[in-house]
Amino acid sequence: MENRDVDRTLSLMWRRVLGTPQGSRGPKQRFSVDEVIRAGIAVADEEGLPAFSMRKVADRLGLKLMSIYTYVPSRDELIGLMVDEVMGEPELTPHAGDWRERLTVVARQMWDEFHRHPWLLQVEQSRPWIGPNGSDRWEWQLAAIEGAGFTDLEMDQTITLIGDFTGASARADVAALRTAEQSGITDLEWWEVNAPVLERLMPPAAYPISGRVGTTAGEEYNAVRDSERSFRFGLERILDGLEVLLTSGRRPRS
Amino acid sequence: MENRDVDRTLSLMWRRVLGTPQGSRGPKQRFSVDEVIRAGIAVADEEGLPAFSMRKVADRLGLKLMSIYTYVPSRDELIGLMVDEVMGEPELTPHAGDWRERLTVVARQMWDEFHRHPWLLQVEQSRPWIGPNGSDRWEWQLAAIEGAGFTDLEMDQTITLIGDFTGASARADVAALRTAEQSGITDLEWWEVNAPVLERLMPPAAYPISGRVGTTAGEEYNAVRDSERSFRFGLERILDGLEVLLTSGRRPRS
């Protein structure tokens, strides 16, 4: 990636700060970059990232396909801009309560966001775009545990841990929701269709533990999985583990 | 999804158990389903899932594109079969040591696997295929914590937690490795190109905490991120948190 591309990318990301460097010669653009980004978000919200295409963005704006490329250099770039745009949606409310409550808010915000914009989980960012909203968010997330007693390194690792885990849980939950919706068949119905076949294929003797655990979980969840509950379980364990780190005594306030 | 499709899907998955129901009339197939699956894995290993195509699988076997469809009903199905095939690669060694060590082995096995077959992280399984190797693995993973004092429900949630977290960490690590390899530019070089631009865009006063933390982390990691280290950090926290759950006293052996 050339230096010029870096500039092009970043100047779109930070267009609020830099202003839009509109050359003044030719005709004015019919839309703004922001409108293109918002149209992109709408398409992705409705159809998911695999079905997201430049043509659909263009159609939504009443432009023809290739005109989109005068606003944005490529599909990947547009997606990067969409991501940072979305990062700016939730208000970064001042932190309150102890660090456990604060981290819970941080995690819950991400969880909600992944449900509002499931395509975020499908973005493959080769190199992370550094945009204004993402940067503000990262600052806010770190602020949640500032002064709790972590070292700088641990702060970085802690937010990464919370984010990674929340993303993975949300991914499972969103996948389950989407499948249920698309196939028009509930988890339970699916199971009822497959169970007889699987019972023939999987002798209980070969799966003593998963058989027992699966039955218990199925009865308790009233479904094959309950991702929301797994998320709460995991988050509590992680918070407990962080507390152990903080109270293990070997730690002078850095 | 019709009942017949369920059968078709599952009978391919469990072909070892069921035998291949080869009608005996026409010409024999030149290859086996297993060879197709292995060719698919080779393609995915080399080029990743986005570049994975039926044509490449066919080319690798010396078949023409459409012939693949006589072995496997669709691309998605083939990917499902590839996943279960890969799940059978590592040996499920008998568990030894305490539950912490065992869970570490479980997590490390997944971590390694995601690095051996990074495309696993790109698979969007709408409904999870239940195959023999995946089932055996799940049984083995649960066995790692059998008798440690968890309830059945907690066993399910614990393995899910370890798996989710490991997947997310591996995703970050693999993405970083791939980017470094593809762009031929290291994290550090990328930073050196971008830093001057970003310094202009991001006034330090607006990012006091992330500035400080980022500097510390950068010096310590000798890179922007160190996913391997974040993985070890997160895993330790999670294991600590699970230990809290087990030793909190409120727990009669279920």
Place this chain on the structure above:
DNA sequence: CCTAACTCCGTATGCCTTACGGTATTTGGT
């Protein structure tokens, strides 16, 4: 008032999956 710069778009290239129909091959049944 002319021309440089710019927007918008038509066309083309080269990918992808998969539906469909044709042809060659093998074998069970007669």
Place this chain on the structure above:
DNA sequence: ACCAAATACCGTAAGGCATACGGAGTTAGG
């Protein structure tokens, strides 16, 4: 021994995608 059914393999085409390129129309600076 021969025919017909079943099957594997493949050619073609439809309908999708990103994006390179060049042309036509529009605007404003000099």
